[in-house]
Amino acid sequence: MKAKEIIIDRNLCKGCSICIHVCPKKTLGISEDINEYGLFYPKVEDLASCIVCRLCELYCPDFAIEVVQE
Amino acid sequence: MITSRYIKENYVRRLPSAFCPGCGDGQILNAIIRAIDHLKIDRKDVAAVSGIGCSAWIPSPYLRVDSLHTTHGRPIAFATGLKVANPRLKVIVVSGDGDATGIGGNHLLHAARSNVGITVIMVNNGLYAMTGGQVAPTTPHEAKTTTTPYGNPAFSLDVSRVVAAAGASYVARWTTWHMNQLIRSIEKAIMKKGFSFIEVLSQCPTYEGRMLNMDHIQMLEWFKNKFREDADGIYKIGEFVDIEKPELTEELEKMIERVKK
Amino acid sequence: MISPGEYFVEGDLAAAYGAIKAGCLFFAGYPITPASEITQAMAELLPRVGGKFLQMEDEIASISAIIGASWAGLKSMTATSGPGFSLMQENIGYAAMTETPIVIIDVQRAGPAIGQASRPAQGDIMQSRFGSHGDYETIVLSPNSVQEMFDLTIKAFNLAETYRVPVIVLSDAEVGHMMERLIVPENVEIVNRRIAKSLQETTIYDESLVSPMGRFGDGLELMITGSTHRPDGTRDTGTPEVQESLVKRLVNKIEKNRERIENWEEMYTDDADILVISHGASSRPSKGAVIRARKEGIKAGFLRPKVLWPSPEKRMKELESNVKKVILPEMSLRGYKMEVERIFRGKLLHMPKVGGVVPTVEEILKKIREASL
Ligand code: SF4
Ligand code: SF4
Ligand code: SF4
Numbered sequence: 285m286k287a288k289e290i291i292i293d294r295n296l297c298k299g300c301s302i303c304i305h306v307c308p309k310k311t312l313g314i315s316e317d318i319n320e321y322g323l324f325y326p327k328v329e330d331l332a333s334c335i336v337c338r339l340c341e342l343y344c345p346d347f348a349i350e351v352v353q354e
Numbered sequence: 355m356i357t358s359r360y361i362k363e364n365y366v367r368r369l370p371s372a373f374c375p376g377c378g379d380g381q382i383l384n385a386i387i388r389a390i391d392h393l394k395i396d397r398k399d400v401a402a403v404s405g406i407g408c409s410a411w412i413p414s415p416y417l418r419v420d421s422l423h424t425t426h427g428r429p430i431a432f433a434t435g436l437k438v439a440n441p442r443l444k445v446i447v448v449s450g451d452g453d454a455t456g457i458g459g460n461h462l463l464h465a466a467r468s469n470v471g472i473t474v475i476m477v478n479n480g481l482y483a484m485t486g487g488q489v490a491p492t493t494p495h496e497a498k499t500t501t502t503p504y505g506n507p508a509f510s511l512d513v514s515r516v517v518a519a520a521g522a523s524y525v526a527r528w529t530t531w532h533m534n535q536l537i538r539s540i541e542k543a544i545m546k547k548g549f550s551f552i553e554v555l556s557q558c559p560t561y562e563g564r565m566l567n568m569d570h571i572q573m574l575e576w577f578k579n580k581f582r583e584d585a586d587g588i589y590k591i592g593e594f595v596d597i598e599k600p601e602l603t604e605e606l607e608k609m610i611e612r613v614k615k
Numbered sequence: 616m617i618s619p620g621e622y623f624v625e626g627d628l629a630a631a632y633g634a635i636k637a638g639c640l641f642f643a644g645y646p647i648t649p650a651s652e653i654t655q656a657m658a659e660l661l662p663r664v665g666g667k668f669l670q671m672e673d674e675i676a677s678i679s680a681i682i683g684a685s686w687a688g689l690k691s692m693t694a695t696s697g698p699g700f701s702l703m704q705e706n707i708g709y710a711a712m713t714e715t716p717i718v719i720i721d722v723q724r725a726g727p728a729i730g731q732a733s734r735p736a737q738g739d740i741m742q743s744r745f746g747s748h749g750d751y752e753t754i755v756l757s758p759n760s761v762q763e764m765f766d767l768t769i770k771a772f773n774l775a776e777t778y779r780v781p782v783i784v785l786s787d788a789e790v791g792h793m794m795e796r797l798i799v800p801e802n803v804e805i806v807n808r809r810i811a812k813s814l815q816e817t818t819i820y821d822e823s824l825v826s827p828m829g830r831f832g833d834g835l836e837l838m839i840t841g842s843t844h845r846p847d848g849t850r851d852t853g854t855p856e857v858q859e860s861l862v863k864r865l866v867n868k869i870e871k872n873r874e875r876i877e878n879w880e881e882m883y884t885d886d887a888d889i890l891v892i893s894h895g896a897s898s899r900p901s902k903g904a905v906i907r908a909r910k911e912g913i914k915a916g917f918l919r920p921k922v923l924w925p926s927p928e929k930r931m932k933e934l935e936s937n938v939k940k941v942i943l944p945e946m947s948l949r950g951y952k953m954e955v956e957r958i959f960r961g962k963l964l965h966m967p968k969v970g971g972v973v974p975t976v977e978e979i980l981k982k983i984r985e986a987s988l
Contacts, residue, residue: 296370323375403683421838438680
């Protein structure tokens with residue numbers, strides 16, 4: 285399975301980086317940007333590596349990340 | 355496949371939540387929603403009851419079902435009345451360790467004893483978080499909290515073991531690292547006829563983190579490595595009780611049928 | 616069940632009959648003297664009408680359970696006495712805040728603390744109104760006979776359902792344990808709450824400031840909380856106006872409707888110089904003493920609030936200009952004194968009796984004679 289897009293809702297994301305931590309493929313990384321709460325939200329480092337396991341969605345405490353399947 | 359979008363559209367009243375960044379409470383909300391969705395039960399047949407504390411906010415205001423946000427320590431007693439009055443309802447109590455075992459410990463014992471068919475999900479972060487990180491019945495011996503600045507002189511309670519001894523039909527302990535097991539466990543608990551209890555060790559980066567000197571990622575790692583089905587004491591996770599036995603509301607209904615004749 | 620006719624029963628049992636007649640289908644309680652007989656009677660009666668009875672682990676659990684059951688749509692009640700009533704106070708405030716109709720019978724005994732468990736007293740009057748923290752109002756009824764234990768318990772349910780408030784039947788060990796004739800009439804007026812069909816409906820207040828009540832399980836996605844909340848249930852503890860309009864409405868629900876709720880009995884008040892105000896068990900010898908005083912040619916009158924809160928304020932104010940003295944015999948050092956003194960000020964001769972015994976006709980008559988000199 286391949287991901288078409290990984291959407292991070294910057295209004296919901298609290299920058300806890302749990303998604304980055306649980307991703308088995310290191311698809312995600314920390315962005316250098318901060319959102320409106322002043323938090324570092326995740327960014328997609330390598331979309332092609334994503335296997336759409338949705339562990340990031342399962343562990344995100346804030347429903348802030350969504351993987352769109354190809 | 356359950357996606358974040360699907361959850362937000364169908365099960366959550368509003369976001370962002372008031373929980374601190376990295377708090378496990380959001381994960382537990384996520385797990386409860388997934389369990390309800392997997393079971394395909396109508397949301398109108400689910401009622402959530404909670405007391406006071408950070409975890410009391412998991413159902414109220416976030417979970418889109420009828421919710422009763424009650425006084426500190428009493429959600430189990432409110433839930434018992436609700437369940438007995440309308441046995442059709444799947445009543446889920448979400449309670450913190452302080453709420454369920456400190457101020458409300460008596461109600462927990464008696465709900466387990468009477469085997470009333472409600473589900474209690476106890477979020478255990480080892481202290482009172484909402485009020486500022488004070489010592490709780492679940493705080494380890496010698497741990498420093500805001501009211502045990504020189505270390506906790508008392509000892510902690512193994513809540514799951516107590517609830518099992520009190521007569522619950524289902525008892526399990528998981529952590530927020532064990533999301534899939536937790537979701538399956540919540541499904542079983544909701545469908546269990548009698549009293550079901552799930553203890554979830556959850557990271558509170560703000561206060562528990564300070565007590566343990568860990569951030570939330572370290573805590574999740576600690577849950578993953580230290581909490582195992584073959585471990586001992588509080589570190590032992592898994593299903594501890596899974597039995598069938600007569601349940602309170604059913605017994606009451608049977609008695610009414612008998613007496614009415 | 617409880618067919619019309621004549622019975623000879625004790626007050627506590629009459630209250631249970633009244634509850635069943637009113638349509639009560641849920642009772643949760645904890646044993647306590649002198650209210651246990653109500654709890655026992657409900658345990659026996661409820662299953663026979665398809666209702667649910669639970670003996671809980673304590674009084675806090677009992678009131679919690681009846682609030683839960685009320686949200687499931689059932690008329691719900693508990694019964695207790697002083698120590699248990701004290702334990703229930705927090706959740707009485709919760710019921711007021713969440714506008715949950717419930718009935719609580721407090722069969723008063725002498726306190727403070729454990730006091731005299733089986734002796735009557737009237738020391739819970741202020742507590743029944745102000746026992747929980749913050750600003751709220753309840754309705755408190757005061758039966759003085761076995762018949763009224765029945766009648767006023769039904770009335771308590773009707774008022775609770777009408778105004779969506781906790782209603783307290785403030786009885787005492789004397790009335791609760793006395794045996795008397797009870798007439799169960801053919802027709803009893805029963806009020807049922809208005810059930811909301813949508814969440815929207817729960818936010819629309821009628822001229823009494825009451826809105827239809829939601830019911831769990833109907834799919835309204837109710838959000839009920841004891842925290843400060845908007846009309847639709849959304850918690851909002853930061854906006855001053857939200858707290859202000861909510862709390863004002865909770866109080867005004869009773870205040871603005873008080874003339875419809877107030878209820879009292881009076882006798883010989885037209886030309887009375889000396890007014891005897893009394894409630895509950897002590898009103899019985901009080902009334903007797905007034906009748907005897909009249910026979911002696913003393914212009915004595917009698918006023919008995921059947922609803923203690925809201926008090927018969929307007930009627931008392933009307934009488935204030937005509938009467939010279941007011942006697943308040945009651946089984947408490949405080950009891951109803953502050954309320955009566957507020958209106959009659961220097962004219963009040965308080966007559967507390969606190970041994971756990973009801974004042975006698977002789978004692979009250981003596982006080983009336985003294986006042987008439
Ligand atoms: S887990 Fe969720 S809230 Fe945390 S950084 Fe990732 S997207 Fe943001
Ligand atoms: S779906 Fe799986 S692989 Fe893809 S980003 Fe999320 S956790 Fe990583
Ligand atoms: S204080 Fe702790 S438990 Fe409460 S929301 Fe913050 S992290 Fe979660």
